[in-house]
Amino acid sequence: MAKRNPNISGNAYALTILAPIKNGYTEEQIAYADIVRCRLQDWNNQDYSPMTQVPQTYLCRYYVLDDVYTESLPGADPRSRWLDLLTALPFGGIGNKLRVGMLPKEDHLQSRYLVFSCNFHGGPEGDLDGYLRGMWQAISGQIKDIWGFCYGFEEVDNADKFIAYMKKCQLPAALFFVGSNDDPLPEQLKALYLKQEFANFAVANQGLDAAALRANFKAFIERVQPNDVNGPTWPAGKYTV
Amino acid sequence: MSNIAGKAYAMNVITPIKSYWAWINKLIFWAAIKFPGALTGLITLSLIHYARWVILKDSEFPHLAxxxxxxxLHYTYMLFFSNFNGSWDQYVDSFTFAIPGGLDLFWKWNIRYPKSVTLTPFHKYIRYNQIETIHYYSAYPLAAANDVKAAKQVKTALTQFHQDSQTLSDDEFMAGYKTLLRGLQHDLGDMYPTPIVTMAAYEVQERKYKHEREQAALAGGENG
Known part of the structure; x- marks a missing residue:
């Protein structure tokens, strides 16, 4: 029996990428990780995210993981709750030393990571190669711009190398939850377009006699073409129909 | 920085867990996959598009060169990614009020996890361990997860009615149309941006205006 892919739920795929950013600085002493951050920030100022061009992308995000956090506030476990009482012990700072000694350990990452987390339609087999190929074909310029400061990206200059690189940076999901539907994105967008248009049609065509309503409905169907996903639709990433 | 794309909010949380407890957590996640009934609470909440948990120890961080x-690292780390509708408070509090047990089950082995009840320590825990998203993209920024699911119902019912109504008389058409609307009353509804709850939502509004102006210019060009 084939092993279950933890990144797949139905037809949806959870892609998690941690790409290590080089620990270096530009001539102006700006950390590479901060350049990556600035370039991603610039995407927010564009009218459309570059990701609108990447087929089958439902939702995705980018961020930079600078470091991990050290927990110091008390948790629900009795040990951490009662630890603060150690400061009440007599003999000066002994209690406090004990308390500090029992705090969780401090961890720090050796590199900063570019995190790319994406949910896309991959089909029941989870076509990751197809998705990444489509991503490279659509926005290879922006990919080079963002990933260019990452370890191991120097050799990436075509779709195959990009796919291989991304797989090296991929992490498996321990649990992937899908609360939406997992149809292909063009199907979802067409359905949302129909929902929006039909809601407006229903409001605008109240109180008509049967013949007039029927004529308007016929014209409506001809306009919206419900079975044609390539016809009128809600463009990806757009805030209006 | 933008945790918001239209109606969706991107939450990223990273929390430490001792390696031996990480195995317990993985086992709990495995059980949740095997017995999907365990996720009924999440489904009922109905405000999540997609969510995932990733658990990794130091040797599993990608090493490329x-x-x-x-x-x-001393600890293993649990990464949580969620795409949900509504504000941060609405989301976090809905877990606390609706499925506190399920939430605690997923996080209880994490170091210094305060439990989801009471609210303030839980809020502090999430805020402290949350990482801001720099760029967040949604293919359908005006749609909540419920809109995406409802749209499928609308499309199916609409195409079926169109197909079935070809041979009907006008009166039968009218009766069928009313039945269609009654059947879809929970699925219809215009999609609008949510009220502004953060400055990031202001940016969303600005982008919507830009798209509307662009649309109007396009329509003007077609008419003129």
Whole structure:
């Protein structure tokens, strides 16, 4: 029996990428990780995210993981709750030393990571190669711009190398939850377009006699073409129909 | 920085967990996959598009080059990614009020997890361990997860009615149309942006205006 892919739920795929950013600085002493951050920030100022061009992308995000956090506030476990009482012990700072000694350990990452987390339609087999190929074909310029400061990206200059690189940076999901539907994105967008248009049609065509309503409905169907996903639709990433 | 794309909010949380407890957590996640009934609470909440948990220890951080220093960490780390509708408070509080047990089950082995009840320590825990998203993209920024599911119902019912109504008389058409609307009353509804709850939502509004102006210019061009 084939092993279950933890990144797949139905037809949806959870892609998690941690790409290590080089620990270096530009001539102006700006950390590479901060350049990556600035370039991603610039995407927010564009009218459309570059990701609108990447087929089958439902939702995705980018961020930079600078470091991990050290927990110091008390948790629900009795040990951490009662630890603060150690400061009440007599003999000066002994209690406090004990308390500090029992705090969780401090961890720090050796590199900063570019995190790319994406949910896309991959089909029941989870076509990751197809998705990444489509991503490279659509926005290879922006990919080079963002990933260019990452370890191991120097050799990436075509779709195959990009796919291989991304797989090296991929992490498996321990649990992937899908609360939406997992149809292909063009199907979802067409359905949302129909929902929006039909809601407006229903409001605008109240109180008509049967013949007039029927004529308007016929014209409506001809306009919206419900079975044609390539016809009128809600463009990806757009805030209006 | 933008945790918001239209109606969706991107939450990223990273929390430490001792390696031996990480195995317990993985086992709980495995059980949740095997017995999907365990996720009924999440489904009922109905405000999540997609969510995932990733657990990794230091040796599992991607290592791409010899010159890249290897990670050496005391703890294993749990990464949480969620795409949900509504504000941060609405989301976090809905877990606390609706499925506190399920939430605690997923996080209880994490170091210094305060439990989801009471609210304030839980809020502090999430805020402290949350990482801001720099760029967040949604293919359908005006749609909540419920809109995406409802749209499928609308499309199916609409195409079926169109197909079935070809041979009907006008009166039968009218009766069928009313039945269609009654059947879809929970699925219809215009999609609008949510009220502004953060400055990031202001940016969303600005982008919507830009798209509307662009649309109007396009329509003007077609008419003129």
């Amino acid at each position: 010899k010159e890249q220093p290897k990670e050496k």
